[in-house]
Amino acid sequence: MLRALVVLLLAATLAVPAPARAGWATPAAGQTQSGDPEVIFTFDDGPDAKHTEKVLDALAAHDVSAVFFVVGWRFQRGDLARSRRLLARMLDEGHIVANHTMTHAQLCGLAPEPLDKEIGQAREILEREAAMPVPWFRTPYGAHCGKLVEALGRHDLAHFHWDIDPQEWQGKSAKVTAAFVIRQLARLNGRAVILMHDTKPATAAALPEILSWLRSENARREAIGRRPIRVLSGADLAAEQAKPTLAWIARAADAGRDRLGELLAATVP
Secondary structure, three states: OOOOOOOOOOOOOOOOOOOHHHOOOOOOOOOOOOOOOEEEEEEEOOOOOOOHHHHHHHHHHOOOOOEEEEOHHHHOOOOHHHHHHHHHHHHHOOOEEEEOOOOOOOHHHOOHHHHHHHHHHHHHHHHHHHOOOOOOEOOHHHOOOHHHHHHHHHOOOOEOOOOEOOOHHHOOOHHHHHHHHHHHHHOOOOEEEEEEEOOOHHHHHHHHHHHHHHHHHHHHHHHHOOOOOEEOOHHHHHHHHOHHHHHHHHHHHHHOHHHHHHHHHHOOO
16 A cells, blocks of 8 residues: 655755755754654665665565655666666555656756756656656755756745765765764654665665664663654655645545545645
């Protein structure tokens, strides 16, 4: 059953500071609603033939729903059949598929026309491949500038930023990556979005360790009466923005991808 429904993207709203140069408001997904520490897992740049499947396996083993920010070129060259299978698996297992541009370009270095093309063409391809709306967006490199903000307005999109970046994309090892994320989660008080990359071997190797730590840490916290670290899905975030229609959201999840698509279309900012 599809569990993850939709994150209503917030232009200004998560709990560990993001890089100052990024310019996007944090916390990236708003304040904790439960009062517990809350975390959302997101993955950029795939689907990748070598590593995405391992990431999906780890998420499935721990019953975690994530958001995958996908690049459009993956469906124009390379192993197209594998990319399509991985995208289908993401959707079938309740993850959200989102837009990460066409070619992972530095958008603030582009003129308005190619900037619009990077966003719009990727959205068109991903909606065709997913057979459902793909209204969520994350800019490569966390780029922020006036013309990008204007472009997102033209496309009716808001940026989905992050709060915790282990920078495994710089070649850091799985051990270092896992240790960094676990350290941030251990002291988390509010809500945070984690940025990782399902194209990197360090991500695929570190994620099971991170999720296993979360499980054991929450068991420890339960035993001593301390607040757990909640792992939020898109459905959880959507519910905050659509409380009057929660019954309909539940029916949409049960009905599958068609109604999920209708809901996604209805939540475009």
